[in-house]
Amino acid sequence: MADLSRIRNLYYQQFESKATFLYSPGRINLLGDHTDYNAGLVMPAAIDFGITFGIGKNNTDEVNILAADRNERITFNINKIEKSQDKEWANFLLGVIDQFKRNGEKIGGFDLVFGGDLPACAGLSSSTALECGLSFGLDRIFELGLSKRDHLSITHKADKDFMGLNRTYMDQFANLFSVANHIIYLDCKNLYHEHLELEMSSFRFVLFDTQIKLDLNSSEYNARRQACEDAVETVQKYIPQVKTLRDLTPEALDKIKNKMYPPLYEKTSFIVEEIKRVEDAARDVRRKDWDSFGRKMYESHEGLRDKYKVSCPELDFLVEKSKNYENIKGARLMGTGFGGCVIALVKMSNVEEMINDVKKAYKKKFGKKLIAYKARISNSTSLIA
Structure with a gap:
């Protein structure tokens, strides 16, 4: 504004x-x-x-x-x-x-x-x-x-x-x-x-922008969507009532694990786990348990990196680097992947010092400028005058 x-x-x-x-x-x-x-x-x-x-x-x-x-x-x-x-x-x-x-x-x-x-x-x-x-x-x-x-x-x-x-x-x-x-x-x-x-007056969300720009029509994004549709088609052979991966529980998926092509199983497993992770994270927010919430952010990134395979070296570096700072509770890639931002939950102490340190490390590692944004949660689209 x-x-x-x-x-x-x-x-x-x-x-x-x-x-x-x-x-x-x-x-x-x-x-x-x-x-x-x-x-x-x-x-x-x-x-x-x-x-x-x-x-x-x-x-x-x-x-x-x-x-x-x-x-x-x-x-x-x-x-x-x-x-x-x-x-x-x-x-x-x-x-x-x-x-x-x-x-x-x-x-x-x-x-x-x-x-x-x-x-x-x-x-x-x-x-x-x-x-x-x-x-x-x-x-x-x-x-x-x-x-x-x-x-x-x-x-x-x-x-x-x-x-x-x-x-x-x-x-x-x-x-x-x-x-x-x-x-x-x-x-x-x-x-x-x-x-x-x-009620997180002592926290901010810091966004580390890799400067790798995202394509809204990314072929990799479309490939992931197709993989999920293929997974539903495969699962329906054994569990007909499953219409989307939302309908699939971790326990049910485990029973048909050996029936699925391994890379497809990994992607399916990530989606099922991530849905459960969001459900559990909502309880963390209600309890103001930011340590637990932060751990789920790291777990989410690991799944996006290892199972869904939508990360990149720059994103992985920033998430790993974030673990060196006591005031960062959790971090993960955000959005489609392959670029864009890492989002970190940061306790508001020595924030500028931490950001400058991460910027220097990123520049040294990749030879590229890192931009950081300190963000608060705001209201929706609205009139201002």
């Missing part, structure tokens, strides 16, 4: 229409990566890094969008929505507008300026922040009266229908339903959720 004055000034330098200003956050996921597309359990939350929007209707059919941080703009007729060939960021916005039009919502031309401190391609859901921020903004300036569930549906369909992304509801849910200082305990099977209070 520190970008409000900058975005406001830019908006009124560019446009004459009256603006509404809002903020759309990024998100972390504490535990449960790759369980979402298996109808499993996850623990996401919005963070205090995000995108500030200035948006106003201009009473024409023309849409004018300025990406402040890139100094790039697009202009088009709202009745002629076509994918951009050279501006990927624009397509996430275009997909939302397309979905509004498909739904028959009465929207017209508008002006938009956006920018913020949320890094792109770092696994913090910057694309979702774009989608949800615009959906929320269009709802407000055209007085459509949409609910959070409506925005959830619109942005998810924009992902699928316009962008061709095979993602679940998790990122949008975290963006739209987060509450400050609470983790969302989310069941991806039916979207049942609880807000678990943190």
Whole structure:
């Protein structure tokens, strides 16, 4: 939200229409990566890094969008929505507008300026922040009266229908339903959720960004999804009632272990264990047992590395390095894997000293700059002015 004055000034330098200003956050996921597309359990939350929007209707059919941080703009007729060939960021916005039009919502031309401190391609859901921020903004300036569930549906369909992304509801849910200082305990099977209070005034989540950028259409990600579908097909030969890996217990999996191709069994085992790990971690949060929660973060990383095989040397180095510091309770790779961020649960003592030490070690090992973000849990997308 520190970008409000900058975005406001830019908006009124560019446009004459009256603006509404809002903020759309990024998100972390504490535990449960790759369980979402298996109808499993996850623990996401919005963070205090995000995108500030200035948006106003201009009473024409023309849409004018300025990406402040890139100094790039697009202009088009709202009745002629076509994918951009050279501006990927624009397509996430275009997909939302397309979905509004498909739904028959009465929207017209508008002006938009956006920018913020949320890094792109770092696994913090910057694309979702774009989608949800615009959906929320269009709802407000055209007085459509949409609910959070409506925005959830619109942005998810924009992902699928316009962008061709095979993602679940998790990122949008975290963006739209987060509450400050609470983790969302989310069941991806039916979207049942609880807000678990943190009360962690003496802790922060530190994100170590490897600077290895993630591809939303990663072939490795799609291969993991396919492996889970293959696993369900195999399991159903012996346990017909299993519809997703969420339906499979560790005990049942163990009984058919020898019936499965070993690499497929390992991936299946990780998903089943991770779902159980999230369930147990929710009890840790309720009890404020951060030592136990931290151990589960390390266990999660080990499974992602050894069984699901979505880690990389940079991520593994950072997680192993984190074990050298008493003020780090736990750490793991976060998101798809193969790059992006390591998330660490850090007690707020000597934090800057620890971060600088890790940066130096990373630079020495890989010859690359490491960026670190100290994040708090924030509220969902909301109006700010």
